[in-house]
Amino acid sequence: MVKIALYGAGNLGKYVLSELEKQNLYEPIIFIDNFVSGQSWSRRGLKIVNLEIFKKEWEAECDAVIICAENKINKQSMTLSLLPWFNKDIFLPSEHILSAKLPLFNEKGDFCTYVKKYTEEKPILSYVEHDLTKFCNLKCKNCGHRSDEVKSIIKSDRKVFIQSLEGLRKIFSNIYQIRLMGGEPFVLDDLDWYVDTARGFFEESEIDIVTNGLLIPNVNEEILLAIKKNNINVQISQYPPTRKMIEKIVYKLEQAGVKYQISSPILKFMERRENYEYVNKIESIYRNCPNYHCHTMSDGRLFGCGIIKELIERDGDKVNNKLLLENSIDLINPKISGWDALILLERANTLCGYCFEEQNWVNWESLNKNYNLYYKQ
Numbered sequence: 440m441v442k443i444a445l446y447g448a449g450n451l452g453k454y455v456l457s458e459l460e461k462q463n464l465y466e467p468i469i470f471i472d473n474f475v476s477g478q479s480w481s482r483r484g485l486k487i488v489n490l491e492i493f494k495k496e497w498e499a500e501c502d503a504v505i506i507c508a509e510n511k512i513n514k515q516s517m518t519l520s521l522l523p524w525f526n527k528d529i530f531l532p533s534e535h536i537l538s539a540k541l542p543l544f545n546e547k548g549d550f551c552t553y554v555k556k557y558t559e560e561k562p563i564l565s566y567v568e569h570d571l572t573k574f575c576n577l578k579c580k581n582c583g584h585r586s587d588e589v590k591s592i593i594k595s596d597r598k599v600f601i602q603s604l605e606g607l608r609k610i611f612s613n614i615y616q617i618r619l620m621g622g623e624p625f626v627l628d629d630l631d632w633y634v635d636t637a638r639g640f641f642e643e644s645e646i647d648i649v650t651n652g653l654l655i656p657n658v659n660e661e662i663l664l665a666i667k668k669n670n671i672n673v674q675i676s677q678y679p680p681t682r683k684m685i686e687k688i689v690y691k692l693e694q695a696g697v698k699y700q701i702s703s704p705i706l707k708f709m710e711r712r713e714n715y716e717y718v719n720k721i722e723s724i725y726r727n728c729p730n731y732h733c734h735t736m737s738d739g740r741l742f743g744c745g746i747i748k749e750l751i752e753r754d755g756d757k758v759n760n761k762l763l764l765e766n767s768i769d770l771i772n773p774k775i776s777g778w779d780a781l782i783l784l785e786r787a788n789t790l791c792g793y794c795f796e797e798q799n800w801v802n803w804e805s806l807n808k809n810y811n812l813y814y815k816q
């Protein structure tokens with residue numbers, strides 16, 4: 440008999456248990472549930488334990504886990520919570536099993552095709568951002584992307600952009616949110632090409648352009664047309680100069696029928712750390728990190744966050760380049776699965792030791808007084 444743990448003791452877990460009880464190849468031995476602090480008893484006589492107790496006391500005698508979650512994101516995060524240490528089979532039944540009362544087993548006694556091993560499904564990436572250029576007209580002091588130091592417009596390489604999106608498509612089934620940012624995306628006179636290309640690869644994703652908004656009143660109509668046609672949101676960061684001309688910005692976007700959001704006024708910035716000495720506290724730095732989910736696509740690789748990339752560019756000689764490669768994923772020729780990519784991305788890594796240990800907030804300030812100028816190529 441294959442000994443099974445059911446991860447999720449809610450209605451779906453109970454339904455899967457009742458299906459398992461109809462056959463004699465798989466023996467359910469335990470429920471795992473994240474909402475129990477220690478252990479209690481389920482109605483059908485199986486213990487319910489939390490993940491920690493399962494790992495300590497039950498993992499060795501269990502042959503496989505069935506994830507009993509009714510939505511994809513919960514299913515994925517429960518699978519990820521097992522993956523670093525549970526090296527046996529993990530099964531993911533379809534989310535429709537409970538509502539449609541689908542059988543778990545076919546007539547031969549095998550799992551039906553809608554009960555898949557996790558390795559047969561690609562995971563979803565929740566978020567990725569990409570700098571279309573590092574150049575920015577506003578040059579905020581302490582810019583987290585270091586755009587205050589960039590003197591000329593260098594665009595994201597088109598070929599690498601396409602290859603990177605292809606790489607993401609290969610290892611993930613979807614991306615919930617893609618943010619095209621910079622620098623200032625509206626300095627690009629071919630922003631429409633990037634927008635069309637990103638949408639071509641990811642039809643269902645939310646795609647946003649992040650902007651200071653200052654160039655929008657004079658932007659080329661074709662660019663706005665492409666933004667509208669591709670159902671892209673324009674996310675305006677409301678810096679003090681943006682606020683001064685917000686009416687013109689909104690008017691232009693509304694005339695073009697483009698969706699937009701406006702942030703609260705931005706008056707403070709987090710001070711940039713300039714001295715990258717390694718601090719041996721990576722877990723606590725990561726736990727307090729506001730950017731831990733900011734997965735970044737850059738130079739054909741996928742990074743846990745963009746800050747890592749920035750600090751390497753700034754002070755590369757102090758940070759071992761090997762560490763950078765070990766802690767990011769090659770998108771041009773991806774050699775790992777989406778699951779392994781998520782394990783790598785969504786954890787503290789050695790590079791966090793070079794990051795912000797404390798956050799210090801300072802007043803916002805721009806280093807460019809002519810920020811309204813449209814920078815031609």
Ligand code: SF4
Binds near residue numbers: 575587621623
């Ligand atoms: S608007 Fe400011 S914070 Fe945003 S990219 Fe430009 S310089 Fe950086």
Ligand code: SF4
Binds near residue numbers: 788791
């Ligand atoms: S390097 Fe680590 S601590 Fe720093 S921003 Fe990235 S995830 Fe956060």
